[in-house]
Amino acid sequence: GAVQALADAGSREAELLLRLKVSTGDKEAEVIGACFAALLEMAPARSEEFCTHYLRNGTDDEVEAAALALGEAKRAGALESLKQAWSGRRDPQVRRTLLVSIALLRDVESISFLLERLKQDPPFAFPDVLAALDVYRHDEAVAEQIRTIREARKL
Structure with missing residues (x-):
């Protein structure tokens, strides 16, 4: 267009x-x-x-x-x-989009930030972070880190 x-x-x-x-x-x-x-x-x-x-x-x-x-x-x-x-944003949809945008950067710092969210944020935030991390679904190292965090937090 x-x-x-x-x-x-x-x-x-x-x-x-x-x-x-x-x-x-x-x-x-x-x-x-x-x-x-x-x-x-x-x-x-x-x-x-x-x-x-x-x-x-x-x-x-x-x-x-x-x-x-x-x-x-x-x-x-x-x-x-x-x-x-x-x-700074409170709207859940905007926050989800921001998490996906961070994941799209596809660098070590972005992955670290998202994994920290899994470690530190309340359990209700877990699905949004996991959805953002889905762009790494074929990255076994990231998948292993997610499994470790889930086990540690019993999620």
């Missing part, structure tokens, strides 16, 4: 149009998510800061869209921003 055409253009003007679209919003959250993803592809450093602004100050839909785009882009600096957003 239009977002992909702008992303393919790759120009500074296209970047500004995508930022404008995010700022003015859209009734479809997927459009905003596509804008964030395109921005992170076109201008990663500038766009990470832009997405982080929406993590801190956006509506629930904007937070989820920015989080998923950051997770999928695997930006090195995104973990701290995603963790802060997760700590």
